[in-house]
Amino acid sequence: MNLYDTVIVGGSYAGLSCARSAAAHGLDTLVLERKRDLGAKIRTTGIFVGEAAEVLAVPHRLKRDIHGVRLYAPSLKSLDLESRGYRFQSINTPELMRWMGRQAELNGAEIRTGENVAQLSESLNGVEFPSQLVRARFGVGADGARSNYARLLGLPENREFLVGAEVEMIGVHGVDQDRLHVFLDSEIAPGYIAWVVPGVGVTQIGLAVRKPHQPQLGRFLEKLKKVFDFRNAKVVERRGGLIPCGGAKREWFTDRSMLLGDAAGWVSPLTAGGIHPSLQVGKAAGEAIADFLEGRISHPAALLEWRRPEWRTKQLLRWGMDTISLPNSLLNLAIGNPIFAKLSQIIFFHHRGLKDPEAWKAIASSEQGESLPVDRQSLAEWFLSP
Numbered sequence: 444m445n446l447y448d449t450v451i452v453g454g455s456y457a458g459l460s461c462a463r464s465a466a467a468h469g470l471d472t473l474v475l476e477r478k479r480d481l482g483a484k485i486r487t488t489g490i491f492v493g494e495a496a497e498v499l500a501v502p503h504r505l506k507r508d509i510h511g512v513r514l515y516a517p518s519l520k521s522l523d524l525e526s527r528g529y530r531f532q533s534i535n536t537p538e539l540m541r542w543m544g545r546q547a548e549l550n551g552a553e554i555r556t557g558e559n560v561a562q563l564s565e566s567l568n569g570v571e572f573p574s575q576l577v578r579a580r581f582g583v584g585a586d587g588a589r590s591n592y593a594r595l596l597g598l599p600e601n602r603e604f605l606v607g608a609e610v611e612m613i614g615v616h617g618v619d620q621d622r623l624h625v626f627l628d629s630e631i632a633p634g635y636i637a638w639v640v641p642g643v644g645v646t647q648i649g650l651a652v653r654k655p656h657q658p659q660l661g662r663f664l665e666k667l668k669k670v671f672d673f674r675n676a677k678v679v680e681r682r683g684g685l686i687p688c689g690g691a692k693r694e695w696f697t698d699r700s701m702l703l704g705d706a707a708g709w710v711s712p713l714t715a716g717g718i719h720p721s722l723q724v725g726k727a728a729g730e731a732i733a734d735f736l737e738g739r740i741s742h743p744a745a746l747l748e749w750r751r752p753e754w755r756t757k758q759l760l761r762w763g764m765d766t767i768s769l770p771n772s773l774l775n776l777a778i779g780n781p782i783f784a785k786l787s788q789i790i791f792f793h794h795r796g797l798k799d800p801e802a803w804k805a806i807a808s809s810e811q812g813e814s815l816p817v818d819r820q821s822l823a824e825w826f827l828s829p
Contacts, residue, residue, distance in 0.1 A: 447473045449732050450572060450579035452560050452592050454481050457704025457721035457728075458585030459543040460499070464729025466552035470736065472729075474547065475558040475575060477586070481544045482537030486587070486684030487718070488609060488647055489536030490623070490640060493529045493792075495719040498726065502542060505535045507643055512791050513622040516778035517629070517771035519670060523622070524784070526792040531623055535643040560586070563595050565699050581732050581743070582700040585725070588685045590706035596697055601708055603689035605635050608658035609649025609682050611642065614675035618646055625791075626650075626663070627774050634768070637663050639671070645679060651686060658683070686710060687717075691752050696744045703728055709752055714790060720752050 449465050451458045454476035466472040478484060491501070509532065511525035544554050555575070562573050563582070570582035584592025588601050618624065624639035631637060634653025639646060650663050667673070692708040695701060703709070703725055710717035727750055731743035740746060769777075777783040 444571065444576050444578045447471045447577060447579050448736055449473075449581045449583060449729075450475060450570065450577060451583040451585055453583075453585035453587060453704070453706070454478075454544060454554060454556070455487075455540065455585065455587070455704065455721070456543075456718055457706075457709075457725040458583065459540070459547050460722050460725030461583055461585065461703060461728045461732075462552040462554070463543070463547040463550050464726045465732055466547060466550040466729070468730055468733035470729070470733055472547075472552040473577060473579070474544075474552060474554040475560055475572070476554065476556045477559050479557040481540040481554075481556065485536045485540070485682055486607075487536060488607075488638070488640065488649060489534035489539065489642075490716075490718075491532040491534055492716060492719055493531065495722055496530065496532050498719065498722040499543075501532065501534060501539060505539050505542065505643065506532045507620075507641070508532055509621055509623055509641065511622050512787075513619065513624050514778070514787055515624065515626045515670075516775045517627060518775045518778075519666075520775065520778050522778050522784060522787070524788055524791055526788070529792050533640050533642045533647070560591060560595075563592070565596060565697060567698065569699050580699070580736055583703055583728065583732075584700065584706045585703040585721075586706055588687050588705045590702060592700070593702055593706055596700055598697070598702060599692050599694050601685075601687040601689060601692075601705070603687065604654050605651040605686040605688050606654055606656070606658055607649060607651035607683055607686055608660045609647055610660065610664075610678045611645040611647055611680035611682075612676050612678050613645055614673075614677050615646040615648075616672035616675070618671055626666075627778075628663075628666075629768050629771055629774065631659055631663050631666065639667065646676075653688075695751070696742070698742075701728070701743060701747075707751075711752075720750075724750050 448470035450473045451462050452475050454474050462472050462474045508530045510530050514522045558575055560572055564571050569578055569580045571578045584590050586592050593600050618641050620641040626637040632650045632652055633656050635651040637650035639648050650658055652658050687705055687708050687710045690708055695707045704721040705717060709720040731746040734740045735743045
């Protein structure tokens with residue numbers, strides 16, 4: 444068998460980020476990817492939050508900046524949200540995967556596509572992959588929501604999922620290009636949201652639902668005809684897949700292996716965002732594996748455990764969404780409520796959503812603030828609290 448320092452199963456955000464970092468730290472690194480093309484059969488919308496954009500410097504030709512969110516009620520009444528200095532990025536994900544693969548290779552990693560890892564065994568000295576005739580001093584499972592690596596090692600598997608479906612279209616007109624268009628509708632997207640994203644050369648339209656519901660993408664497209672112009676629209680790509688929403692796994696590593704990304708459940712239970720932790724922790728994992736193999740630390744998890752996302756509050760909110768499904772009539776009322784606006788700001792812009800004084804002073808002094816059981820000054824202080 445050929446010996447590598449680390450073998451990474453899965454060539455997406457977490458796996459390729461880890462591979463690039465591990466190779467850059469001098470490790471003999473191999474990536475085993477089941478698909479024959481890193482950019483084929485993508486299962487993610489490719490929306491970068493601001494924090495993810497800071498971790499990975501995506502080439503300009505593969506991205507576009509978006510500076511705000513337009514949130515729609517079921518009635519299609521909308522609310523614009525933004526935070527100064529914050530941005531999202533829509534990404535040409537297939538090309539980005541190929542670019543990330545080339546970056547990993549430039550740093551010295553080897554990437555094998557068309558490799559289905561159906562067997563592996565772990566010992567005190569490493570991990571063996573019999574079908575591939577390779578052995579690793581340390582192994583990484585970054586093979587997605589239905590991680591075969593986790594199953595083969597007896598680690599916990601993801602059991603709670605959202606089901607997503609998306610199309611890429613050309614010829615859709617009337618879409619504000621500087622907004623993520625987010626739609627709330629408990630009938631079309633129960634347990635989550637629907638979206639329209641001005642992508643790189645295309646418009647991405649999709650939704651996700653909580654199992655056992657099934658995505659009704661056709662119904663959503665019909666509704667969108669009231670908002671956007673689809674007369675010349677054409678579908679150029681379709682995608683779909685499972686999104687883990689059960690939170691980060693507590694058991695995610697063994698003596699000579701660990702899970703990363705979706706395989707480890709590193710996806711926000713509330714927002715379904717997992718790109719940022721995949722990039723950030725994947726990069727740190729490559730360095731941590733090098734430190735472990737050089738004898739500087741006891742295990743890579745010693746450096747990564749504190750980076751592992753918890754999302755306790757978001758798990759509670761996810762439970763609330765699954766238990767108490769708000770009818771569309773209440774969602775229509777909520778869109779004009781300042782408390783709802785604040786919560787939405789926090790969800791989309793994280794803590795930065797609390798640090799835009801002008802936005803929150805305007806809401807606090809609005810007529811809508813009159814209906815709240817608190818004086819305007821207290822309301823403003825609460826909006827601006829850290």
